[in-house]
Amino acid sequence: MKNRIVGFASxxxxxxxxxxFRYMLFKWHGMxxxxxxxxxxxxxxxxxxxxLRRNKIVPVxxxxxxxxxxxxxxxxxxxxxxxxxxxxxxxxxxWMNSYGTAIISGIxxxxxxxxSREKK
Numbered sequence: 001m002k003n004r005i006v007g008f009a010s011x012x013x014x015x016x017x018x019x020x021f022r023y024m025l026f027k028w029h030g031m032x033x034x035x036x037x038x039x040x041x042x043x044x045x046x047x048x049x050x051x052l053r054r055n056k057i058v059p060v061x062x063x064x065x066x067x068x069x070x071x072x073x074x075x076x077x078x079x080x081x082x083x084x085x086x087x088x089x090x091x092x093x094x095w096m097n098s099y100g101t102a103i104i105s106g107i108x109x110x111x112x113x114x115x116s117r118e119k120k
Contacts, residue, residue, distance in 0.1 A: 007050025010059035014042045017067050028074055034092050038099055042066055045103060049110075057113065058106040065102025069095040 018039045021029070029035075042062050050059030073095035080088045 003054040004051050006056045007046055007054070007059050010046050010050055010063045011043065013063045014039060014046065014066055017063065017070075021070050029070075029091055030089075031092060034095075038066060038069075038096065042099075042103075049107075055110050057110040058103070061102045061106025061109070065099040065106075068102065069098030072098045 018035055022032075022035045045062050046059045049055040049062075073091040073093075076094050077089050077091035080090070082088055
C-alpha cells in the first residue's frame with residue numbers, strides 16, 4: 001500500500017483538476033467532452049503505472065501534464081475562423097500535445113531511471 005500512495009494521490013489530483021477545468025473554468029475553453037477524454041487516458045495510465053506497477057514518476061508527470069497542458073493551451077491558443085465564418089480555437093491541440101509529451105517524458109524517465117537503479 002505504501003508504494004501505491006503516489007498512484008492514489010495522482011488519481012485524486014487528476015479528478016480534482018478535471019472538476020476544476022471542466023466545470024469551474026468552462027468559460028475559458030468551452031469544451032464539454034474533450035477534458036473527459038483526456039481524463040480517461042490519464043486515469044488508465046495512472047492506474048496501470050502508479051497503482052498496478054507502482055511507478056512513481058509516470059503518475060506525477062501525467063497529472064502535471066494535464067494541468068500544465070491546460071494552461072499552455074489557454075495561454076497559447078490562437079482563435080481563427082473557418083470558411084463558413086465559424087470561430088475556431090486550437091487550445092485542444094496544444095493541451096493534447098502538451099499532455100502527451102508529459103506522459104511520454106514520464107515513461108522515458110521512469111524507464112531510464114529504472115535501468116540505472118538495476119545497474120547499482
